[in-house]
Amino acid sequence: MSGYHLAQLNIGTLRAPQGSPEVAEFFALLAPINALADASPGFVWRYRCEGSDDATGERFFGDDLLINFSVWESVETLWEFTYRSDHLDLLRRRREWMVPPAERFLVLWWVPAGHIPTLTEARERLDLIRAEGPTERAFDFRTRFPAPREETRPQDPRP
Amino acid sequence: MVVDSPRRGQRFLSDNEGMGEADIDAVGALADPVRRRLYEYVAGREGETSRAEAAGAVGVRRTLAAFHLDKLVEAGLLTTSRRKLSGREGPGSGRPAKLYRRADRQVNVHLPPRDYETAAHLLAEAVQHSGVEESLHAAARAEGRRRGRAAAVERPVDADGLCEVLTRLGYEPAADEEEPETLRLRNCPFHTLARDFPPLACGMNLELLRGLLAGVQAEGFTARMAPRGRHCCVTISKNKNY
Numbered sequence: 001m002s003g004y005h006l007a008q009l010n011i012g013t014l015r016a017p018q019g020s021p022e023v024a025e026f027f028a029l030l031a032p033i034n035a036l037a038d039a040s041p042g043f044v045w046r047y048r049c050e051g052s053d054d055a056t057g058e059r060f061f062g063d064d065l066l067i068n069f070s071v072w073e074s075v076e077t078l079w080e081f082t083y084r085s086d087h088l089d090l091l092r093r094r095r096e097w098m099v100p101p102a103e104r105f106l107v108l109w110w111v112p113a114g115h116i117p118t119l120t121e122a123r124e125r126l127d128l129i130r131a132e133g134p135t136e137r138a139f140d141f142r143t144r145f146p147a148p149r150e151e152t153r154p155q156d157p158r159p
Numbered sequence: 160m161v162v163d164s165p166r167r168g169q170r171f172l173s174d175n176e177g178m179g180e181a182d183i184d185a186v187g188a189l190a191d192p193v194r195r196r197l198y199e200y201v202a203g204r205e206g207e208t209s210r211a212e213a214a215g216a217v218g219v220r221r222t223l224a225a226f227h228l229d230k231l232v233e234a235g236l237l238t239t240s241r242r243k244l245s246g247r248e249g250p251g252s253g254r255p256a257k258l259y260r261r262a263d264r265q266v267n268v269h270l271p272p273r274d275y276e277t278a279a280h281l282l283a284e285a286v287q288h289s290g291v292e293e294s295l296h297a298a299a300r301a302e303g304r305r306r307g308r309a310a311a312v313e314r315p316v317d318a319d320g321l322c323e324v325l326t327r328l329g330y331e332p333a334a335d336e337e338e339p340e341t342l343r344l345r346n347c348p349f350h351t352l353a354r355d356f357p358p359l360a361c362g363m364n365l366e367l368l369r370g371l372l373a374g375v376q377a378e379g380f381t382a383r384m385a386p387r388g389r390h391c392c393v394t395i396s397k398n399k400n401y
Contacts, residue, residue, distance in 0.1 A: 092362040
């Protein structure tokens with residue numbers, strides 16, 4: 001196990017403002033799914049707005065963009081929660097509540113274990129994957145990169 | 160197979176690659192009828208199978224079964240592990256048994272060469288980008304209904320009839336261990352697509368199965384999304400009031 005954790009950001013635009021009937025069910029399902037994430041194996045941290053239990057009040061990325069920002073122990077544990085839990089059904093239904101994404105909306109990157117990433121850092125990584133596609137500093141589930149090697153590892157003979 | 164490249168990252172490349180020599184060899188390995196029955200027996204079981212079990216099921220001697228099973232491993236269709244079946248340890252507890260199970264590797268053989276994997280991935284990306292999942296769901300439901308109506312099974316269908324239809328479609332249905340009234344599908348027919356586009360492929364599959372249930376008049380059953388382990392994420396359960 002490396003001394004690194006996996007940070008994740010994904011953003012999306014709601015079809016209608018919070019409070020509208022079209023997205024009422026989305027907001028009703030938010031607390032249970034956040035609780036599920038918190039209880040899932042490998043979960044480390046998730047971003048919450050001050051005084052709130054979720055990130056729905058955050059406007060860092062724009063007024064109409066919802067963010068989901070968290071840290072997990074590995075790509076595999078994040079995958080399990082994202083696609084092999086009750087969360088999958090919400091993703092299946094996302095078109096009911098979210099506008100189709102015009103560009104990349106998800107980015108993964110490695111952080112030293114114990115480091116809590118900032119929103120600025122998250123935005124940098126999203127910009128990076130949008131500009132260059134998946135690289136070791138900003139990638140996704142389809143093109144994964146392993147955690148950085150530790151300094152103390154023996155010389156690797158490969159170039 | 161995961162291809163590891165420091166600059167370009169790890170992608171699930173080989174499943175998306177075209178047909179190769181190894182794939183043709185794998186299919187060729189199934190030409191022998193006994194070997195084919197052994198493969199189907201092992202592949203059809205949830206966990207691992209020993210030589211003795213396979214030999215007994217197919218009705219051949221253990222040594223012949225061992226020969227064929229190892230040929231299947233060579234062809235990449237089965238994988239092996241060794242485990243002591245007796246549960247005992249230490250001297251006199253016996254050698255670990257050689258156990259077999261179906262390999263994860265997908266074998267692609269199309270003649271002339273075809274590449275539906277790439278087409279599916281590109282179409283999925285386009286659907287996701289333009290947000291027309293509803294259109295995909297409608298198409299899947301209609302196709303499911305068509306399959307259901309075409310199925311040679313008595314209507315309204317019962318659990319056995321439904322299992323037969325699902326088996327013919329490659330889903331490998333089996334009763335859920337914890338809830339016997341619920342069917343789990345051991346195989347996802349869209350596995351490589353689902354790995355790269357989970358909500359899209361799984362949503363499509365759910366609609367396909369809902370359409371199928373309607374087409375075979377499976378009024379007592381409901382398909383829903385309930386992922387667990389390595390199975391297909393759709394389960395089909397008997398409705399409480401039936």
